[in-house]
Amino acid sequence: MSGDFQFTEAFARSLDASDPLAQYRSQFHFPTHKGQEVIYFTGNSLGLQPREANRYVQDIMDDWKSLAVEGHFKAERPWWTYHEALTAPMAKIVGALPDEVTVMNTLTVNLHLLMVSFYRPEGKRYKILCEEKAFPSDQYMLKSQLRTRGYSPDEGLVEVAKRPGENAWHTEDFIRAIETHKEELALVLLGGVNYYNGQVLDMKAITAAARKARVMIGWDLAHAAGNVALELHDWDVDFAAWCTYKYINSGPGNASGVFINQRHLNDPTIPRFEGWWGTKRETRFQMTPDFDPMPTAEAWQLSNPPVLSLAPLVASLALFEEVGMPALIAKRDSLTAYLEFVLGEVARETNSNFEIITPEARGCQLSVYLHGQGRPLFDALMEQGIIPDWREPNVIRLAPAPFYCSYLDMYRFGKLLKAAIESLA
Incomplete structure (x- = not known):
């Protein structure tokens, strides 16, 4: 599959344009960094908030306010069931x-x-x-x-x-x-x-x-x-x-x-x-x-x-x-494969040694040894609005959740990763 990939913004945007799940990104709240949505790789620790979540919480608060204990049985969604x-x-x-x-x-x-x-x-x-x-x-x-x-x-x-x-x-x-x-x-x-x-x-x-x-x-x-x-x-x-x-x-x-x-x-x-x-x-x-x-x-x-x-x-x-899970898994596999390709391209262009320790039997997480790099690279990524996860001794975990991560996110991550490596050299 990676032989068909390209490390270009236009190619990433073309994948998003043909992604049947692209519309669901707008169903989630993203943190922002300097006015732009972050690139979020930590859905394996905490998923993003669905936009509808607040409405369901507010419904209960309203029922509690107006019904008190009777909300157990008389709320639109009775609490006891x-x-x-x-x-x-x-x-x-x-x-x-x-x-x-x-x-x-x-x-x-x-x-x-x-x-x-x-x-x-x-x-x-x-x-x-x-x-x-x-x-x-x-x-x-x-x-x-x-x-x-x-x-x-x-x-x-x-x-x-x-x-x-x-x-x-x-x-x-x-x-x-x-x-x-x-x-x-x-x-x-x-x-x-x-x-x-x-x-x-x-x-x-x-x-x-x-x-x-x-x-x-x-x-x-x-x-x-x-x-x-x-x-x-x-x-x-x-x-x-x-x-x-x-x-x-x-x-x-x-x-x-x-x-x-x-x-x-x-x-x-x-x-x-x-x-x-x-x-x-x-x-x-x-x-x-x-x-x-x-x-x-x-x-x-x-x-x-x-x-x-x-x-x-x-x-x-x-x-x-x-x-449905089949559609999520299909995008997961494609999105994670593109992330793996992007990592390979960045490693080649910067002469870096990234070792993906996640085997082919995987979900949407890639764990990457940053040989020759370390915590300063992770910190530099965070400063650029990228949120991955750090694990000792020098592993970053990248989990592009298919519900809300995009191919353009993967491309932008690659460009920022390359810039961070070059700035630290």
């Missing part, structure tokens, strides 16, 4: 049945709650398999789960490493590790897309290996949901959780999505922490002393939904419903 409108569109994003999905709490909170149900150590089967250097929050969560169950993290955590000298994992290494440790494993929990190098793991193959070994498997999809194709139901994943503030654009620190395989719904033997909002809607206000669980993933809910924080998510999911 507000979250239910999120499940069907969210299920499409992750490849699930609507009954298998709910939205509640935040990501690490939900992973801890799901561990109550799906990490069930027994005898010598108590270990947890994860990737080496998983996102810190996952590491803390897994180690604390082991400690609270009476196990040493040093002995209970099985970490699958990259091969020496390589920047990406091999699927067969995960499968081999599962097979090797299957008699000791109680759980496999991995990040579907690695936050550092942007690699998309082969979730289908790894899940199949865990299922074959009769080991529970869950996925942290923080960098996957809204970014890559997911088929959680068809892959027969046991459980998953994801945040919604990255590619799903719901706002800082916002609610988390949860997937629980249909196999585990309506299982009276499954352990879980229980709360009022997990009870059946029909009996919830009868205030009975015994928990009467919803027949869906909502049985894992604890409290009534925080509707003010869910409101921006309603706005974003409406856009996902309109566009």
Whole structure:
């Protein structure tokens, strides 16, 4: 594909002109720098605000003002069932049945709650398999789960490493590790897309290996949901959780999505922490002393939904419903390929050494080693209205989210990158 690309403004504008999703850029608010919209590469940390988000939040504020407590039932979007409108569109994003999905709490909170149900150590089967250097929050969560169950993290955590000298994992290494440790494993929990190098793991193959070994498997999809194709139901994943503030654009620190395989719904033997909002809607206000669980993933809910924080998510999911993941993925691949081409052209023209450590199995993120460069180059880019992400020791992460990033952004980034390199030489 890159053989057809050109590093010119006219070519970038021609790609935007033929982009069927170009119109959606105007549906988002961009920060500005010196009167011009920034070039935004950090949708993998925090997505931009949908323009409609404020309206949905204001609707709740108005209902609260005029209806007070009656807003739970008499608002145009009644608060007590507000979250239910999120499940069907969210299920499409992750490849699930609507009954298998709910939205509640935040990501690490939900992973801890799901561990109550799906990490069930027994005898010598108590270990947890994860990737080496998983996102810190996952590491803390897994180690604390082991400690609270009476196990040493040093002995209970099985970490699958990259091969020496390589920047990406091999699927067969995960499968081999599962097979090797299957008699000791109680759980496999991995990040579907690695936050550092942007690699998309082969979730289908790894899940199949865990299922074959009769080991529970869950996925942290923080960098996957809204970014890559997911088929959680068809892959027969046991459980998953994801945040919604990255590619799903719901706002800082916002609610988390949860997937629980249909196999585990309506299982009276499954352990879980229980709360009022997990009870059946029909009996919830009868205030009975015994928990009467919803027949869906909502049985894992604890409290009534925080509707003010869910409101921006309603706005974003409406856009996902309109566009669909296949169209987003098609643009993602083309846009990221053009970014990779631009990086190559800048490296050639400036005699720079950029090493893209993201493998071909990727979403829209490219992680780039800046050999011979460093933090001053990142700072110079920020001063020019480019917002990438810096990771030690000398990696920048560039994530051109297809909903709102343009091909012209990629071209402008290349020109500013070239100028920054030359100014620092």
